[in-house]
Amino acid sequence: MYAIINIKDKQFKIVENKYIYVPYISMNVGEKILLNQVFLFFKEDKLFLGNPFLDNISVKIEILQHIKGNKIIIFKKKRRKGYRVKNGFRPLFSKIKIISFLEKKK
Structure with a gap:
């Protein structure tokens, strides 16, 4: 499932x-x-597709922790001008646990 x-x-x-891990x-x-x-x-063995979403199914999750990812480096350079800038950041992620799928009866 x-x-x-x-x-x-x-x-x-x-x-x-x-x-x-999600954003x-x-x-x-x-x-x-x-x-x-x-x-x-x-x-x-049954597949349900939404258009675009399914109305009768939802997902229950729990947030376990918030963490930072690996550093992403941004490097800018213009050749022959002496312009170089090095920057970076660490994106934030949330670790979640999927508890259950909830189905609404029609």
Whole structure:
């Protein structure tokens, strides 16, 4: 059983009781969130596709921690001008755990 969901305009394939790193979610650690932007849901040899999202399926997640990723270096240079600038940043990520898939009965 897995699903493809939308978190911060990025798509992730999720499996129940697994951990993934997603772009920073501005909620406190330990909070549980219900996500309802599910593109695809696969369960017991049945595939459900949304148009664009599925209405009757949502995903319950828990935020475990907020971390910084590896440093990304931005280097700018103009040749023969003596212009060189080195900059960088560390992107923020949130580690989340997928608790369960919730299906609403019609």
